[in-house]
Amino acid sequence: MTQRPLPGRRAVALGSLALAPLALAAPVLRAQPAPRIVSVGSSVTEIFYALGAETLLVGVDTTSLYPAAARKLPQVGYMRALSAEGVLALKPTLVVATTAAGPATTLDQLRGAGIEVLLLPDHYDYDSVVEKIEAIGKVTGRTAEAKALIAEGRRDMATLAAKLASVAARPRVLFLLAMSGGAPQAAGRNTAADGIIRLAGGVNAVDGYAGYRPLTPEAVIASRADVVVMPRQSVEALGGVQAVLDQPALRQTPAGRNGRVLQFDAILLLGFGPRTPQAAAELAQALHPDLVKGK
Missing domain, CATH: 3.40.50.1980 (Nitrogenase molybdenum iron protein domain)
Known part of the structure; x- marks a missing residue:
């Protein structure tokens, strides 16, 4: 007399075979490497630190004197007279600067080398400060911190404006x-x-x-x-x-x-x-x- 397999065992075996192709097809998730960023401009560097994103910095320009910790980072020269060689030596993936940075030929050399260059507004009003904070918050993944910093700044500016209204x-x-x-x-x-x-x-x-x-x-x-x-x-x-x-x-x-x-x-x-x-x-x-x- 031929023995039949137990129903439970058969179900387990079929289930294992059905899952095998799915397991083989599952993608392997790899962590993306953190960006290597060079910051050009004192205001830009301050924003990185204010957002807690300073660990992404591999270099700064010579105007980046605050906070004091920024002075310990490798420097790439004065913001208006950048050297492409000095920046490239740090192997950055991104350069964040204001529109005052240059010369234009250096920025073009960096782009030609495959480095992303993000230029932020350099106007002298608080709206341009907000734009800089928003942009840096986005590229560093600190959007929540950027929103909080902007909200605090806007409150302070509104308080000052109210005081000055009576002057x-x-x-x-x-x-x-x-x-x-x-x-x-x-x-x-x-x-x-x-x-x-x-x-x-x-x-x-x-x-x-x-x-x-x-x-x-x-x-x-x-x-x-x-x-x-x-x-x-x-x-x-x-x-x-x-x-x-x-x-x-x-x-x-x-x-x-x-x-x-x-x-x-x-x-x-x-x-x-x-x-x-x-x-x-x-x-x-x-x-x-x-x-x-x-x-």
Whole structure:
């Protein structure tokens, strides 16, 4: 008499055979390698750190001085004078920079070598800061962190705007980048200094040109500046605030007569990165001492 196989055993055997082809066909998932990113521009680098994405950086440019940890990374030169060889030596997969980066020939060489180059806006308003944060959040996978950072910044900027709405007088602000050689380098239109002065509720005392130019003594007097703002490093190089006030032309301005010379960290004040709300609030408080903090 022929024995029949037990039904349970047959079912198990058939089930195993049915699953075998599926197991063989299943794709093998491999983790994608993390991008190797070179950051060009102080604001760009600050955003990487603010989003907690600094571990993706393999190099930065020489303007990336904040936070201090960024200074320990390999450098690829000044943002406006990048060397393709220096960047390529770090084997990056992506270069993130602002539109101020260059020269264009270097950027073209990098693209030709198969490296993605992402250029972000370099305007001097808070909307461009938001665009930079959003873009870096996307390429680093930190979109949630980017949204939180933007929301916090917008709240701070709205708070500042509400304070400044009640300010009647807008002081004329002369921003001097340096005073080497006796001719002060003053910020005109379309500069980071011009942008932060406006955000802080001031008026740029120099509007006859764009960029930074040396001012004649007559032009300094004609600025009728109520306040002089300078990078702290420049004030220290001159020997202190009194050395600034001792300049003959400045003595003939309201700022000089009233001793109103303000000094700030240049990276904070001119960076237009994630700390811009802080910079604008600090400058506004200095320009308008009557502003009530925290309201």
